[in-house]
Amino acid sequence: MSQDFQIDFGIWGSIFPVPCAIADQELKLCTEHQLKVLLLALRQGKSPVDLSAIAGRLGLSVEKAADCLDYWRERGVFSAGGNAPSPAPSPAVPAPAAAPAPPPPLREEQVVEGQRITTVHSRAKLTPSQQNKLIREDPEIPQLLQLLQEVLSRTLTPYETEGFLYLYSGLRLSASYLLMAAQYSREAGKDNIRQIEKLVTGWVERGIDTHEQAEAEIKRLARRRENEGQVRELFGIHGRNLSAKERDYIEHWFTDLSYGPELIKLAYDRTVDNTGKVSFPYLNRILDRWHQTGVRTPQEALAEMEGGKRKPVKGGPAPQSPQESSYDLEEIRRLMEQNSGG
Numbered sequence: 572m573s574q575d576f577q578i579d580f581g582i583w584g585s586i587f588p589v590p591c592a593i594a595d596q597e598l599k600l601c602t603e604h605q606l607k608v609l610l611l612a613l614r615q616g617k618s619p620v621d622l623s624a625i626a627g628r629l630g631l632s633v634e635k636a637a638d639c640l641d642y643w644r645e646r647g648v649f650s651a652g653g654n655a656p657s658p659a660p661s662p663a664v665p666a667p668a669a670a671p672a673p674p675p676p677l678r679e680e681q682v683v684e685g686q687r688i689t690t691v692h693s694r695a696k697l698t699p700s701q702q703n704k705l706i707r708e709d710p711e712i713p714q715l716l717q718l719l720q721e722v723l724s725r726t727l728t729p730y731e732t733e734g735f736l737y738l739y740s741g742l743r744l745s746a747s748y749l750l751m752a753a754q755y756s757r758e759a760g761k762d763n764i765r766q767i768e769k770l771v772t773g774w775v776e777r778g779i780d781t782h783e784q785a786e787a788e789i790k791r792l793a794r795r796r797e798n799e800g801q802v803r804e805l806f807g808i809h810g811r812n813l814s815a816k817e818r819d820y821i822e823h824w825f826t827d828l829s830y831g832p833e834l835i836k837l838a839y840d841r842t843v844d845n846t847g848k849v850s851f852p853y854l855n856r857i858l859d860r861w862h863q864t865g866v867r868t869p870q871e872a873l874a875e876m877e878g879g880k881r882k883p884v885k886g887g888p889a890p891q892s893p894q895e896s897s898y899d900l901e902e903i904r905r906l907m908e909q910n911s912g913g
Contacts, residue, residue: 587613590648597646600716602729604631608639609648620649638699645707697733697741705740715739715746722753723762734764738771747782755789798825801832806839806849820851828862833869841876 593609601609611625626636643649697705706712719735720727727735738744752771756762761770774780779788799813802821813821824830838857842850866872 587616589613593648600713600727600732601642602639602732604629604635605639605642608636609643612640612643612649635699638703641700642703645703697736702733702736705736709740711746712736712739715749718746718750719753722750723757731764734768738768742771742775742780744771744775744780745782748780748785751782751785751789755792794825795822798822802835805832805836808849817851820855823855824858828858830858830862834858834861834866834872837869837872837876 589610598606607629608625608631611628612620615621620640622633622636622640625631625640626633629636631639640649716727716732716735735749738749739746749771752774753762753767756767756770761767774785774788779785795818799818799821803809803813824835835854835858838854838861839849841857842854846853861872861875864875866875
């Protein structure tokens, strides 16, 4: 059952104005402390803002309260002169610090033997003053933060805002790059800022630092997931994750050898027949040998398997008879014809 709410005018004897732009534009971007400092500063009316009183009431340091107020000054709510309230120096309050220094460069590049090597250094967190300075000097940042919230379908926390500002300014990445990385991470179910920062930092260290390179990498990862899914179905692997080594084998088969599911399935059947189990290393040796001998189609693989059965290696064991063969070539042919619609 819905409940009706009515305004209780008992507390309206004393009010103060709040700019509409705060509610319309800033609530998604400002932090909890910044909003509280703003309300208490506006509550003081035309008097100079008493930072010490605000800090004491909120349990903040004066420096922290000054950083929060500086955030609103940069957005035009306060000014340093005129009739608008501004922070007033007090004998008990240290003067505001000088403009914050920009964050140090965190990305170092060098060329070694013609190859570009990128190193991402560890970093300190961006202070609120540094964040405010970045936002003030780059008009693209507020729009980027707004779009990131839309991509992730949630309001960014102060921690997330600081993380994205680090990726944007510290690693010198474009807004479109970060939006693409955030979208990819969300679709992969790994969209918290730590996971996004780990993903992006790894890309940058591998030289993937442009929109086009990130797009190509995302397509490669999508193909890899698709290939891994096909192999899981072919091999009947369910209820567990593939190991890193198994994923590397699959990448090798599809990318380096350019083999498709049909040839991989033939190699799988031969592996199981000969070993009684799924053995990625054994299967990999079969595919590597086929690649070295020029086998490119299922028909060529069948011919190689049949030829290998009929032509014993000199000094080696005698070939098996058709009845002793560990795999049924006629059954394989039948299945291939069935799958191809023949």
